Amino acid sequence: MRPIATTRAATGTATGKLAVWWVLASEVVIFGGLLASYVMFRLGHPEWADAAAVTNTYIGAFNTWVLLTSSLTAVLAHQAAERGDGKRAARWLYCTILGAATFIGVKTYEWWYEISHGYTITSNGFWAFYYSAAGLHAFHVIAGAVIMAFVARDAARGRELHRVELIGIYWHFVDIVWIFLFPLLYIAK
């Protein structure tokens, strides 16, 4: 039996949605602390631009496009869930997971290429931040995709459709973090 507490909504907003926003608030400060540290260091170390020049902006841009598209499919999943069409919502969520898989695949190639050319996490400060920040982000992409698979499985059977929106909110956050990472790590040479 679900507790009565879980059925109340004194604020008028569903409890799950409130919780997702608070999770994001805590995530914002985690990434915020990391990126603020990076920016402070970068301003003090103009020579890091040489290391940044090694990163491949085209691959980064492709991955940005992949993530943005996956956010679009997450929105389409939400739209389908709002109409009560669980099957279609699940299909769009699977598309989003495919986007996540593409992103991680490209990232793996990228890292393999850079590491095999001798640019590892211990090479210098830039690479330490590069692997830590992008790695923390990739960890969020993978975690989000796994949770999304569970949500999609339920949605396909018409259950817990409100969760489609919640995982969508989280997915947009993962997307926005990348929007900050891409210029900071790739474009700023």
Added chain:
Amino acid sequence: MSELAVDLTHGDAHHDDHADHGPQGWLKYLWSTDHKVIAMQYMFTGMFMALIGGFMAYVFRMQLAFPGIEVPGYFGSVSPGEYNALVTNHGTIMIFWVAMPVLLAAFGNYLIPLMVGADDMVFPKINRLSFQVFFVSTIVILASLVVEGGGFAGAWTAYPPLSADSTYNLTPLGSTLWLIGVGLEFVAFLLGGINFITTLMNSRAPGMRAFDVPIVVWMIVVASILFMLSVGPLLAGAIMLLFDQTLGTGFFNPATGGDPILWQHLFWFFGHPEVYVVLLPAMGVVIEIITTFARKKLFAYRTVIFTIVATGVLSFFVWAHHQFVAGIDPRMANIFTVTTLLISVPIAELCFIYIATLYRGSITLSTPMLWGLAFVAEFLIGGVTGIFLGAAGADIYFHDTYFVLAHFHYTFFPIAIIGTFAAFTYWFPKMFGKMMSERLGKWHFWFTIIPFNVIFIPLFVLGMGGQHRRIYNYQHFPELAGDGFQSMRIIATVALLVMLAAQFIFFYNCFRSWRAGAKASKNPWKANSLEWTTESPPPHGNWRPDRMPVVYRGPYEYSVPGREKDYWPQNEPK
């Protein structure tokens, strides 16, 4: 008493309704999602860790008072490395494994659903996960003490490069486990905090508006928000430090373009709000107690709320007052001096609110009330000495002396120990259904409070005399080895022994009251908030599902003119 309240006294049948849900016996305690069970798990884990932290204090104080002594119960004398590990982990454990789990997690879990009239947290399974992660973190931090090389010994602030490189700290395993333990503990409290915040926001009883919520619930929730917004950068910093330790990156190593001062910023950006994370719940507890035992309405309810929000906002702009000697720009130091002095204003305001609430009340000096009043008086000393340290000029002299140490023990001891005893003695009848012995409670109170002051007042004097912290044996320093100084160290240590011994009175009192105490009624203190409208102890689900409370007024309507009774429970329509 109204009919509704009378009705609630006949709710015995529902014990059985819920009895056979979920696993039984020990499994019930391991896998329970009941907020009260999780609260007890946090409470007893926290108390166990308090014993360990207290034992550490005993060992290193013995070493300071009687250098080189074979400390009884410690299997020999204390080596310099062990001394550093003891003081480091004493600090870490007392803050992260005692103050946080007991004040925030145990009382937050216990009180929030009961006080807002809900049957549980909104995410009971996440709540359980929170404790499980916390439990793992406890095992990790305890394991870090006994691994090869010994426990981490680089102070609870873990400044690099000492903490980052095992060729400096000589504890390769201990320092990494310490860091992982602290990181896991943060994750546990993030999970718990989200639960606290959303439960207050969404699961209030019908009729309970934002300004009808008891202050202690507000305080715990504001503290959870502060924690959530401040701990992120340190979590990022912990990942960086972990990489520095294990992978050999150089985030905090100047040789590879890193900066050790960055860690200090990340640590104190969390570390200073953290003070308010544990302070606010204790202040809330004291408000509940003094209104109940002064039989008087809380003075300026809304001002309290706005004050704690102001405190919370300000607490994010004071952190660099810990770094006045770290080479920060003097212009920055001025700014942080001003913000630090500013934050004493809302806290002083709260102290005046306590006094205004007590003024012309009809005061009963019960054990919880004594703890509550002691909190105000002792915390005031901690707060006032903080003004000296917040001013950059004075701090450059006082930095890293025993003056600092005595100052923050005068803040943390009232918070983590006095505040906890206040809360524990006040809610013990609700938690365990038995009344505690007042006589033993008062013996315990006086034998804790008097030795506490005898321990730390000499340490203020020693600090002003120039005695630095984190020194293993002062006999090695001729200017600190004099008889006057040493006798003050001995006084402090003897007082600590008395205080630690007095805790046996408390444990005996708990045990005896639990076994043979007088049975507690639903509302032994004649208080107003909702937890006093259910059984003592409350059953699973807190109230019968068809008799969940409805709220008609705020929680502090004591001695209302024209009413026969001097209290007015929140759920009584008239």
